[in-house]
Amino acid sequence: MSEDLPILACRDMSCQISARPKALDVLQNIDFTVARHTALGIVGESGAGKSMLVKSIMGIAPASVRVNGQIMLDGQDLFAMKPRDRARFIGRKVGIVFQNPMTSLNPYVPVGRQIAEACRQHFDVPRDEARQRAIELLRTVGIADPEDCYDYYPHHFSGGMKQRIMIAASLICHPDLLIADEATTALDVTVQKEVLDLLQTIQEQRQMSMILVSHNLGVVAGRTDEILVLYGGHVVEYGPTSEVFRNPRHRYTEALLSAMPHMDQPTHTRLRTIAGQPPSLANKPAGCPFAPRCGAAEGPCHTTMPDMRTGTDSRHRFACHFPLEQTVGPAVVSGATDRGARAQ
Amino acid sequence: MSSPGAPLVQGTRLGDIARAAMPATSMLKLPGGTLFEMLAAAFLVFLVLIALFVDFIPGLVSPKFPYGDFSQMPDLTLNGLLGTDDIGRSILSRVLYGARASLTIVFVATCLSVSVGLLLGMLAGYYRGMLERMVDLYANTMSALPSVLVVLAFVTATGTSVGAIILILGILDIGTYARVAKAGVISQNNRDYVLAARAMGATDARILMKEILPNLIPALTAVMPTLMAGLIITEGSLSFLGYGIPAPAPSWGGMIASSTDLLSRFPVLIVGPTMAIVLTVYALNTVGDYLAHRLNSRERGN
Amino acid sequence: MTGLKPYAKAVSTRILAGIPVFLLVTFGATALSSLAPGSAAQLILGDNATAEQVAALNSAYGYDLPLWERYLKWLGNLLQGDLGQTLFSQQPVLDVVFDRAAVTFEIAFLAMALSLVGIPAAMYTASHPGGIADRFLRSLSSLLLAVPTFVIVVLLSYVFAIVLRWLPATGWANFTDDPIANLWYVALPVICLSLHQTAYLYRVARNEMITVLQEDFVQVARARGLSLSYIMLRHVLRPSMPQILTVMGLSLTYMLAGSFVVESYFAVPGIGWTVLTAVKSHDIPLVQAILSLTVVIFVIVFMLVDIGYAIIDPRVTVS
Ligand SMILES: Nc1ncnc2c1ncn2[C@@H]1O[C@H](COP(=O)(O)OP(=O)(O)OP(=O)(O)O)[C@@H](O)[C@H]1O
Ligand code: SF4
Ligand SMILES: [Mg+2]
Numbered sequence: 001m002s003e004d005l006p007i008l009a010c011r012d013m014s015c016q017i018s019a020r021p022k023a024l025d026v027l028q029n030i031d032f033t034v035a036r037h038t039a040l041g042i043v044g045e046s047g048a049g050k051s052m053l054v055k056s057i058m059g060i061a062p063a064s065v066r067v068n069g070q071i072m073l074d075g076q077d078l079f080a081m082k083p084r085d086r087a088r089f090i091g092r093k094v095g096i097v098f099q100n101p102m103t104s105l106n107p108y109v110p111v112g113r114q115i116a117e118a119c120r121q122h123f124d125v126p127r128d129e130a131r132q133r134a135i136e137l138l139r140t141v142g143i144a145d146p147e148d149c150y151d152y153y154p155h156h157f158s159g160g161m162k163q164r165i166m167i168a169a170s171l172i173c174h175p176d177l178l179i180a181d182e183a184t185t186a187l188d189v190t191v192q193k194e195v196l197d198l199l200q201t202i203q204e205q206r207q208m209s210m211i212l213v214s215h216n217l218g219v220v221a222g223r224t225d226e227i228l229v230l231y232g233g234h235v236v237e238y239g240p241t242s243e244v245f246r247n248p249r250h251r252y253t254e255a256l257l258s259a260m261p262h263m264d265q266p267t268h269t270r271l272r273t274i275a276g277q278p279p280s281l282a283n284k285p286a287g288c289p290f291a292p293r294c295g296a297a298e299g300p301c302h303t304t305m306p307d308m309r310t311g312t313d314s315r316h317r318f319a320c321h322f323p324l325e326q327t328v329g330p331a332v333v334s335g336a337t338d339r340g341a342r343a344q
Numbered sequence: 345m346s347s348p349g350a351p352l353v354q355g356t357r358l359g360d361i362a363r364a365a366m367p368a369t370s371m372l373k374l375p376g377g378t379l380f381e382m383l384a385a386a387f388l389v390f391l392v393l394i395a396l397f398v399d400f401i402p403g404l405v406s407p408k409f410p411y412g413d414f415s416q417m418p419d420l421t422l423n424g425l426l427g428t429d430d431i432g433r434s435i436l437s438r439v440l441y442g443a444r445a446s447l448t449i450v451f452v453a454t455c456l457s458v459s460v461g462l463l464l465g466m467l468a469g470y471y472r473g474m475l476e477r478m479v480d481l482y483a484n485t486m487s488a489l490p491s492v493l494v495v496l497a498f499v500t501a502t503g504t505s506v507g508a509i510i511l512i513l514g515i516l517d518i519g520t521y522a523r524v525a526k527a528g529v530i531s532q533n534n535r536d537y538v539l540a541a542r543a544m545g546a547t548d549a550r551i552l553m554k555e556i557l558p559n560l561i562p563a564l565t566a567v568m569p570t571l572m573a574g575l576i577i578t579e580g581s582l583s584f585l586g587y588g589i590p591a592p593a594p595s596w597g598g599m600i601a602s603s604t605d606l607l608s609r610f611p612v613l614i615v616g617p618t619m620a621i622v623l624t625v626y627a628l629n630t631v632g633d634y635l636a637h638r639l640n641s642r643e644r645g646n
Numbered sequence: 647m648t649g650l651k652p653y654a655k656a657v658s659t660r661i662l663a664g665i666p667v668f669l670l671v672t673f674g675a676t677a678l679s680s681l682a683p684g685s686a687a688q689l690i691l692g693d694n695a696t697a698e699q700v701a702a703l704n705s706a707y708g709y710d711l712p713l714w715e716r717y718l719k720w721l722g723n724l725l726q727g728d729l730g731q732t733l734f735s736q737q738p739v740l741d742v743v744f745d746r747a748a749v750t751f752e753i754a755f756l757a758m759a760l761s762l763v764g765i766p767a768a769m770y771t772a773s774h775p776g777g778i779a780d781r782f783l784r785s786l787s788s789l790l791l792a793v794p795t796f797v798i799v800v801l802l803s804y805v806f807a808i809v810l811r812w813l814p815a816t817g818w819a820n821f822t823d824d825p826i827a828n829l830w831y832v833a834l835p836v837i838c839l840s841l842h843q844t845a846y847l848y849r850v851a852r853n854e855m856i857t858v859l860q861e862d863f864v865q866v867a868r869a870r871g872l873s874l875s876y877i878m879l880r881h882v883l884r885p886s887m888p889q890i891l892t893v894m895g896l897s898l899t900y901m902l903a904g905s906f907v908v909e910s911y912f913a914v915p916g917i918g919w920t921v922l923t924a925v926k927s928h929d930i931p932l933v934q935a936i937l938s939l940t941v942v943i944f945v946i947v948f949m950l951v952d953i954g955y956a957i958i959d960p961r962v963t964v965s
Binding site for chain 2: 670678679681682789791794795800804808906930933937940944
């Protein structure tokens, strides 16, 4: 439980779906750590395996999925635990907010009860106290009249409110890590920002760690310390957020960045989009997963999987045969990209 | 579970559960279905062949006339394989001819209800309005009444005859087929190909027959085996109660009814007709489940 | 949540929807007598009847009137609580039906109660899919669903009444006269009736629970480390109930309408048994009354089902 022990560490993790005629690799060679009190952004296109990664960590991957490798949560090897203990342990240490607030709450159960139930089970908190805690959390996440709302059913709330309630529910056991899997994708644009800001405030105030999953680089910019780019089930780039934004080395990250609107662009310039489709699970390329869509792909890209390399900043890693040059220059994206920058 | 390679075995998605929940025979995946489902389909084919060609089985005696002693125990001769009944008729022969009777009745009744149901359902789904409400009312009404009661009510007035039984059984499922067809049409009404055909001036009849009808076939086929199994049971119940196919024609339900009198002394004699009806219904249900499952997963895939 | 409103709505929608069904069925039942070859009276009296006898019966029961008139007359009588006399015993049809209904209702409700074991069984196997219990109950329920009631009746009475001699095969005692004997006689019919019912309820409940288990909110509950039994009870059971209730409602209607095979085999004097005797004697008024009663039962049962929905589902304002 020492302070410098990372809250979460995935070592050489992989996920396979048992299928016919052959098993499908959804995730391969996933390696990352989340230090205490920091936020990690996980970015990738739809189908990159972001949700699968989150579900594997939480122990709720579908039955047909084999999870291999090592996952250390708060210093404990999850796979060394009995399944029942593991589920309880994860439930106490990690809070999770899923993508769709409309379906994440059970329509048949009052919301207060859904918030309180986890601490009732995990810590035997008496009913009244659990109620008080839930009401307090409802207030924290910005629900008006929390006492009354405790007994309301989910259909009384809007999408944004439901997501706030989900955030409250994820906090009830005082988790050390909060995972938000595309927690705002299903919301209106204006509500998205409110919820993201709420997540960030809560993470900072409660000194938690956070994993912010999104297909949108703009979401993680300014809200995370580190960023991990997933493509076709592989980590293609991983490093400090400011570093990755300023000096993207992998071609896919660069493509993502230039597909992102930024402010010093003249209005009405066309955004660059990434041509082509992400690889399908059934026939993944033999070499770099991005090769079929990469402008710089050459011989080895199609045949050999690139190894992880380290940039000038030793925390910055990427898997590309022909990485972009290190260009320590002005930030690619105008405005702040990481919290250090924002704080200045 | 201590090695890092240990699989996490917990999960809940439908596909996974369906896969996990299949009986062990699913290990033997054959093209199109499990071994079990293939066996069920094969049994049904076998049954149809029996029904068609039972007259040509060499040495098989008539099901209507006594052939040996009363209530003879099974032996290893063809006709005595399942024993003889209370008046000395070959039970095997009666079971096989009973298959012909059951299948014929169910087949004709199903043709009747599918054709009427399909027609009504298509028109109701295409034109909606009053017709749709009538179809719904009919389907609701039929689902409010147990089928045996409906048939018995008719029989009260008409008396039993094969023709009447077929007609009445045919009426039972019209509403269900109509509802399936109607839902299929409604889901297609605004599809591109229908709109395109309409824009090019195709007549309603042409659109219904050429564009819509072909896409209704899978859903109708998927509900058919289960409904046919229901008809087999209804027909069997009627014969058991004495209101089915008039004697001396063989019927499985009637054979079971007559063997109950001898049950305490010759319980073996009930095995033949019981197996026949249970296996048939089981096979139909299995094939029905398989078709429904296939249809569902295909629709989800789209 | 808003007082009695959803319930009042459940009741009124069901009654409104039930009226056309009732009219259709009763009209159909009246029309039955026109299906009879020759005339209804001819069918009833048989071939030896004289022409006068036939004519007398036809006019006594109105079989000589046009269908519409006959039906309106029947409806008019119904409004006065009169469904006519049974053909043979010449008792008021309603009295006979209500007498019999008590017997059938007892069996139906007991069978329904017994079949409820399917629900906890489904909860267990749905939460352990692919396990031994799941595979066993799945095979067993498929098998039971393929065994028609008349086969179950014969097999169980062979085992329990003939081989083991634990239970009587036939006979009847009224509950009010001798409750113990009543339960004794009722045991086999109830078990036979409930087997199929249990298998069906189990099947539907398991599949519905498996579907609910895929819902996001269950994933959330699992991610929060809640125990499986808690998840099943708190998060899965209630969302599965509407579907389960629908199935229960339908089966209850069918069982309340008389279990023909069970009642005739075990000589239980209920509605099904009455229908069978009525069929034999072509007692059209009696059959007509029972058909009408079935529709009324259907409407009432589904009214209760709708009220059940409103209790279970907080969103319902009854559609
Ligand atoms: N139960 C499953 N069975 C088969 N394949 C699955 C299953 N769940 C996920 N997959 C596949 O695994 C891959 C990764 O899916 P995942 O949901 O993790 O993507 P994602 O990055 O979260 O995308 P999104 O942005 O759409 O949420 C996809 O190709 C998906 O089709
Ligand atoms: S490894 Fe080759 S294909 Fe892959 S991103 Fe780098 S240059 Fe492109
Ligand atoms: Mg996702």
